[in-house]
Amino acid sequence: MDIRLYLDEDAMARSLVKGLRARGIDVKTVFEENMTEQNDRAQLEYATREGRAIYTFNVGHFSQLHTEYTTQGKNHAGIIVVHRQRYSIGEQIHRILKLISKKTDEDMKNNIFFL
Numbered sequence: 001m002d003i004r005l006y007l008d009e010d011a012m013a014r015s016l017v018k019g020l021r022a023r024g025i026d027v028k029t030v031f032e033e034n035m036t037e038q039n040d041r042a043q044l045e046y047a048t049r050e051g052r053a054i055y056t057f058n059v060g061h062f063s064q065l066h067t068e069y070t071t072q073g074k075n076h077a078g079i080i081v082v083h084r085q086r087y088s089i090g091e092q093i094h095r096i097l098k099l100i101s102k103k104t105d106e107d108m109k110n111n112i113f114f115l
Contacts, residue, residue, distance in 0.1 A: 002026065003078070003100050003108055006052035008043050009036060010084070019093045025100065028052060040065060044076055053078030053108045055096070066112040078108030082115040 004026040007017065012029040020027045028050070030036055035046055040061050047054040056062050059081045069076050080099065082092060095115040103113075 003103060003105050004028075004050075004052045005080075005096075006030075006033075006043075006047040006050065006054045008040070008054060008056040008058065010057040011055050011082070013089055015089045016092055019089065020096065023093070023097060025096070044069075044079070048076045051077050051105070053080055053105075055080045055082075057082060057084040059083060059114070063112065070110065075110055077105070078110075079112040080115060081112065087115070 005020065005028070007027060007029045009030045012031065017027055017029060030043065033046065035043060038046070040058060044054055044062070044065055054062070054077075056079070062079050062081050066076070066079055068074075080096070082095070087095065092115065099113060099115065
């Protein structure tokens with residue numbers, strides 16, 4: 001199965017969403033799913049229920065959540081984190097596509113990937 005993404009509030013630039021969709025990536029956003037103003041734990045739980053890897057700029061908190069989930073034996077559908085200022089939209093698209101081309105949704109499960 002192909003990797004499906006869920007972009008959190010910080011990472012969901014319109015041009016990023018359009019660029020990924022134009023390349024055939026299944027993307028949902030916090031706004032589209034009426035999940036605005038929910039905390040990061042709720043966002044990860046929602047993404048997991050929907051079978052979507054979450055994409056976020058919130059490196060610190062999602063790294064902590066990943067560690068918590070691992071320690072507690074809880075599952076998630078995958079976490080992709082990137083530092084906000086590090087990459088342009090074009091570079092983010094390139095890096096996401098590269099990751100998706102090398103991984104399956106099974107590879108994503110319970111793992112965190114740093115772009």
